[in-house]
Amino acid sequence: DSGVTQTPKHLITATGQRVTLRCSPRSGDLSVYWYQQSLDQGLQFLIQYYNGEERAKGNILERFSAQQFPDLHSELNLSSLELGDSALYFCASSLGGGPSTDTQYFGPGTRLTVL
Amino acid sequence: AQTVTQSQPEMSVQEAETVTLSCTYDTSESDYYLFWYKQPPSRQMILVIRQEAYKQQNATENRFSVNFQKAAKSFSLKISDSQLGDAAMYFCALYRFGNQFYFGTGTSLTVIP
Numbered sequence: 155d156s157g158v159t160q161t162p163k164h165l166i167t168a169t170g171q172r173v174t175l176r177c178s179p180r181s182g183d184l185s186v187y188w189y190q191q192s193l194d195q196g197l198q199f200l201i202q203y204y205n206g207e208e209r210a211k212g213n214i215l216e217r218f219s220a221q222q223f224p225d226l227h228s229e230l231n232l233s234s235l236e237l238g239d240s241a242l243y244f245c246a247s248s249l250g251g252g253p254s255t256d257t258q259y260f261g262p263g264t265r266l267t268v269l
Numbered sequence: 270a271q272t273v274t275q276s277q278p279e280m281s282v283q284e285a286e287t288v289t290l291s292c293t294y295d296t297s298e299s300d301y302y303l304f305w306y307k308q309p310p311s312r313q314m315i316l317v318i319r320q321e322a323y324k325q326q327n328a329t330e331n332r333f334s335v336n337f338q339k340a341a342k343s344f345s346l347k348i349s350d351s352q353l354g355d356a357a358m359y360f361c362a363l364y365r366f367g368n369q370f371y372f373g374t375g376t377s378l379t380v381i382p
Binding site for chain 1: 302311312313314315316319321360364369370371372373374375
């Protein structure tokens, strides 16, 4: 158990819908990272927040948005869902602002299925 | 552009033997970091080893070590004394400071008892 929690574990929804994925980092960690893992795109970094502020941005679609709240939990919002958004979404947390010195601890992931 | 290539989709190794997983990358930056992550069937991503590009010495973590060839942009992972628990998907990743991660497509490692 990494100490990072993600809810829900599974999510099934329809095209065009909007969903919210939630992540609670390990106690004391200030950084949260979001990743998408799909069969055709592989593992992709989406976005990183550090202490409430956006720190780095990857291949995150405009239909997707994220935020980190004062209690440091983070939410990833996915809207206008398409079939291709079906994937495993991981959250990771680390103590500081960069993975160069910090170990990232990954959550178990949220499996999103868009029908 | 930064890309990471893992040319071995699948590898196998006998238990207690040594195996090397290959990774090449492309970046124009001089300051970056390289990682190997392990993803077992549980899907939990686990950091195996980390290498700073400015360090010439190869990183080592117990049975895991890397061969970092900066000029060749190569970053291979060597697993010694392979164990059944090493069976997993292994991902090579590149991180440019202040930017983002780039992952390879992964190598599936099977450990044969």
